[in-house]
Amino acid sequence: MDGQAQIITTALGYLNQGWALAQGWLLSPAAWSQFALLVMAYVLAVLVARILRPKLAALLTPEAAQQNMLANARRWLLVFIPLMLPLFAYAFTAMGESVVRSLFDSGAVIAFGKRVFLFLAARILVQEILRDPFLKLLGRYVLIPVMALYAVGLLELVSTQLTETVISLGNISFSLMSIVRGLIAGSILFWLGRWSNDQSSAFIEKQQEMRPATRTLAAKTAELMIFGVAFLLLMNIMGISLTSLAVLGGAIGVGLGFGLQKIASNFISGVILLVEGQATVGDYVELDGGEAGKIVRMTARAAILETFDGRWIVVPNEDFITTRVVNYSDSGSANRYEAPFSVSYDTDINLVPAIVEAAVATHAKVLSEPFPPDCELRGFGDSGVDFAVEFWVNGLDDGENKFTSDVLFLIWNALKDNGITIPYPHRVVELHDKRGT
Known part of the structure; x- marks a missing residue:
């Protein structure tokens, strides 16, 4: 009860001080002159802002195609135009403050008006200018309340009370x-x-x-x-x-x-990978454990692989150091693939390599270095003569690239144009009469 009575007594004391201050302002010619100065400063700020705002907006608005540093700076300044009105009012009030203080030796109302104009500027900043959600939240619940306390002259009092309120936790003590x-x-x-x-x-x-x-x-x-x-x-x-x-x-x-040994190990392994550059973002890798994919992101703990079927695999960085890793795209190195095919036994097989090599070389992605397309005889199969053409490309034969499929199409068309057939299995069925006739 004593605490509640003390709070009520303190609140009544502040109310009495506020009422006395209001009476002094209402009955004082100096206060009325300061009120008049505030109104004049605000009206003048409205007129000046109304004239300058469109001109300043036109000056600061760059062309949509401009994306240089100066254009970005102009766009950044453009968003602060709504602050013109309260800041002009504050500036005009400050200019008239010295005159009023020299005439009446008082400027309490002027000082209050300046704080109110700053509060209005803070409110406009939060409501119209800030776009970041976090900054907007911080401005709404921190900046505006602080500026409101500053406007009514209670900021110092609240700050003192928070500083004097000490919380102790064992040997540690700190203020609110x-x-x-x-x-x-x-x-x-x-x-x-x-x-x-x-x-x-x-x-x-x-x-x-x-x-x-x-x-x-x-x-x-x-x-x-x-x-x-x-x-x-x-x-x-x-x-x-x-x-x-x-x-x-x-x-x-x-x-x-x-x-946290594993986390520390993965972190250090990640640093080693970044320093050495043996596997980095954009490389297609395959690990001993069977994980394979393109590295799309490297974090402090793991690398994220994206497979060609859209799945993400999270691989600890330590696995890149302690296991065997095949990198198919390090430094843009070329990869060799082969496309197998067969021709009929009726074909003059001496003509096949030149025909196929010339056809495969027409592919836009097939390289002539380090080696041009090479058609090799691989064996004699049950239904035809087996060949394979080796070719080099930059990239992987999967995903957006279908190198082997394209090469097989080229082989088919080239063989067909030269009258060479691709065999299919033949089966000979013999029928025997059980009577021996």
Whole structure:
């Protein structure tokens, strides 16, 4: 009951102070003159903004086809045009403030008006300018309440109360203000870290002269550095000593080291893969365990393979180091395939290699280096003479590429044009009369 009475008494004291302040403003000529100045500043800001806004919008709006740095900067500035009205009102009020203070030696109403204009600017920023969902949420529940308290002059009081309210947990004590500051600063820092990481990753991916593995390693290094700096800054803002964290981190590290050996092994294996570049994003690989596919992503723990039938396989990075890996597309190396076929025994087989090799060489993807198409005699089958043509291509014979199928079509057409038939099995059936006749 005593606590409730104290709260009621304090609230009544603030109400009395507010009423006394309002009476002073309503009955004071200096206050009325300051009110008039605020109204004039706002009206003048409306007129100036109405004149300048279309001109400034036309000046800052680039052509749709322009995508350079200057055009992007103009588009970025264009979104802040709605702030013109409250900022002009604040500027005009500030210019008249010195005159009022020199005449009446008072500027409380002017100061209140300036804070209100800043509150309006913050409200417009959150409602009309911010597009990122996280920043919009942060502005709605943090920036606007803080600016409202600042406008009515209670921000310092609330800040003092939060600072003086201390919470103790054993030997550790901290104020509510440090928690609020940490939450706000942490949210902003890690949003900036995420944004910076996205920008740096996009910039690194554009550097086509770098190997894919080098680009991935650079992106991961930038990510670790950005979030590491964000964490250190957050600890400094919250007033937490890094020395005390070192002892705690050492104890946690020993405990987790045994349980997270596989994760650490995969992380180190991933770094080795990125440094050596033996398998990187875009390569088609096949592991001893039977996993095969194109590497579409490499994370700190595993590589993600995409098969030609659309399935994703998550392979730990350690498997690339400890097992045999066949890389079919490292550095764009060519691959050799062969297409088997047969011809009839009635064919002059000495003519077949030249005909088939010439036909296969017409394929746009078949290479002449390191070797041109080579047709070889493989054996004499039950129904015909067996041949196979070997050819080299850049890429894999699957997915979007159907090299063997295309080559077989070329062989069929070439043999048909030269009157050479492809045999099919023949069976001779003999019938015997059981009577011996």
